[in-house]
Amino acid sequence: MKILVCDDDDALVSMIRFKLSREGLGEVFKATDGKEAQKLVTETRFNLIITDIHMPFHSGLELTSFVRQHLKDSTPIIVLSAEGLEDTVLQAFEIGANDFITKPFSPTELAVRVKRILRK
Amino acid sequence: MITVGEFGLAVRGPGVVDIILTVSYALLAGATTMVAVLFLSRVLKSWLERKEESLRRRYQEILNKVIVNATFSERGSVHPAFEFYMAELRLCTGNSAFAKEILIQQMLTLKRNLSGNSARALVRAYHEIPLYPESRRKLGSSRWHVTATGIRALFEMEHVDSVEYVRPFLHSRNHLIRAQSFLALTGLEKEPLKFLGGFRGFLSRWIQINLYRYLSGVDTRRIPSFRQWFGHADPSVRRFAIRMATQFRQQDALPSLADLLYEADASIVGHAVHAIGELEGFEHRHVVVRLLAHAWPYPSVAQKTLECLIKIGDPSKDAHRVARYLDHPSGLLRSAAVRTLKAFGDAGDEVIQLHDCADPGRLKDAISHFSDPIISAA
Numbered sequence: 001m002k003i004l005v006c007d008d009d010d011a012l013v014s015m016i017r018f019k020l021s022r023e024g025l026g027e028v029f030k031a032t033d034g035k036e037a038q039k040l041v042t043e044t045r046f047n048l049i050i051t052d053i054h055m056p057f058h059s060g061l062e063l064t065s066f067v068r069q070h071l072k073d074s075t076p077i078i079v080l081s082a083e084g085l086e087d088t089v090l091q092a093f094e095i096g097a098n099d100f101i102t103k104p105f106s107p108t109e110l111a112v113r114v115k116r117i118l119r120k
Numbered sequence: 121m122i123t124v125g126e127f128g129l130a131v132r133g134p135g136v137v138d139i140i141l142t143v144s145y146a147l148l149a150g151a152t153t154m155v156a157v158l159f160l161s162r163v164l165k166s167w168l169e170r171k172e173e174s175l176r177r178r179y180q181e182i183l184n185k186v187i188v189n190a191t192f193s194e195r196g197s198v199h200p201a202f203e204f205y206m207a208e209l210r211l212c213t214g215n216s217a218f219a220k221e222i223l224i225q226q227m228l229t230l231k232r233n234l235s236g237n238s239a240r241a242l243v244r245a246y247h248e249i250p251l252y253p254e255s256r257r258k259l260g261s262s263r264w265h266v267t268a269t270g271i272r273a274l275f276e277m278e279h280v281d282s283v284e285y286v287r288p289f290l291h292s293r294n295h296l297i298r299a300q301s302f303l304a305l306t307g308l309e310k311e312p313l314k315f316l317g318g319f320r321g322f323l324s325r326w327i328q329i330n331l332y333r334y335l336s337g338v339d340t341r342r343i344p345s346f347r348q349w350f351g352h353a354d355p356s357v358r359r360f361a362i363r364m365a366t367q368f369r370q371q372d373a374l375p376s377l378a379d380l381l382y383e384a385d386a387s388i389v390g391h392a393v394h395a396i397g398e399l400e401g402f403e404h405r406h407v408v409v410r411l412l413a414h415a416w417p418y419p420s421v422a423q424k425t426l427e428c429l430i431k432i433g434d435p436s437k438d439a440h441r442v443a444r445y446l447d448h449p450s451g452l453l454r455s456a457a458v459r460t461l462k463a464f465g466d467a468g469d470e471v472i473q474l475h476d477c478a479d480p481g482r483l484k485d486a487i488s489h490f491s492d493p494i495i496s497a498a
Contacts, residue, residue, distance in 0.1 A: 009229065019187075105233070107187060107238050
């Protein structure tokens with residue numbers, strides 16, 4: 001399994017990588033901005049993408065839209081955001097996100113959601 | 121001294137040459153020293169950056185384990201592995217204030233994104249290492265941002281024993297330190313906002329927003345009864361208390377809110393009547409109606425009273441009282457009256473129809489203003 005974690009917060013990415021690797025969920029890749037994330041999703045086929053909304057260059061929503069509309073790819077996407085506003089959550093689902101997690105979040109909960117999505 | 125040379129040219133004497141040479145040497149020495157200082161500062165800066173980066177990486181590895189591992193047993197006793205990680209972190213930080221500061225920053229960054237056991241593990245680590253002396257030390261800094269960072273860390277890491285260290289900053293001249301200490305005391309004291317009773321000063325909107333944001337996330341059982349501050353000496357605290365009683369839907373505040381309608385301060389009366397409407401205090405309708413009779417010279421209070429009656433008014437009894445405002449000189453109030461009467465339904469429509477307006481044109485404008493699709497949607 002290949003999982004891509006996109007967030008400009010290094011500490012958080014490191015923790016998510018550690019947690020998902022510990023749970024044996026596969027190989028975890030990281031992208032620290034939207035541009036790098038777009039490059040990685042174009043070059044590599046991932047089983048899951050976890051993305052923050054606020055990132056330099058391209059937002060997580062733009063990345064989701066890029067994957068769904070430009071790449072025509074159905075890779076599951078989990079959107080992470082500190083912004084839990086109803087409109088943002090609805091917009092994320094509308095453009096094709098599979099799940100939405102509001103920060104602050106529990107790493108255990110994230111792992112459970114990742115397992116559930118990968119099992120489908 | 122100037123002398124005539126071999127070819128009749130004027131040449132400068134040795135004294136001047138000496139001075140020029142000395143100045144040149146001094147300038148050269150100064151420039152060399154400056155270059156050396158700049159070079160050393162660059163070397164030191166890059167060394168510190170490398171050290172910071174290496175510390176961050178090392179801390180992150182340990183903190184990942186602290187967060188991710190099941191650190192605590194169900195009964196809340198410390199897991200042996202946790203003690204081991206704490207020993208590792210203590211070893212990394214040593215007595216270095218720099219290393220401790222990096223660790224605090226790293227923990228705060230992580231905690232901002234985490235909830236549940238993981239966040240609790242970080243808080244426990246901050247207490248166990250311990251890092252609070254480092255945060256307390258910052259409170260004595262002459263630089264305001266260092267002090268604010270120290271207060272922030274003590275608050276985020278829930279160090280309740282530091283309440284007395286933070287309290288003096290409540291009246292700091294720097295508004296950001298004041299805001300931080302407000303938030304910190306709200307979070308750290310056993311009874312949130314207990315300190316508000318003795319607070320003398322202005323409660324800015326920024327502090328109010330942050331307090332509300334914080335209180336929205338705490339256990340509702342910890343939310344204080346805001347009516348206790350309705351009689352506070354400072355109007356900003358009173359307005360804040362009224363707003364919070366409304367936001368947290370404290371119905372038991374309604375009798376005290378009704379009493380506030382007799383206040384001399386129009387702003388407090390306006391806030392109170394708005395709160396009564398939001399809390400749907402039907403049993404206080406008669407006081408609100410009485411206020412409407414006296415609010416004519418105070419447009420802001422009158423507008424809020426009319427809005428309040430939309431929620432708690434009795435159409436059959438109050439429509440004709442509201443109709444009086446259809447003749448008010450303020451266009452905003454005439455529109456507010458139309459809006460209230462329209463909300464009253466048939467009873468309100470009938471009153472508008474039968475109203476003997478001194479200036480029918482103005483009434484027509486108010487009605488068309490209300491009928492504007494954009495305004496009525498708003």
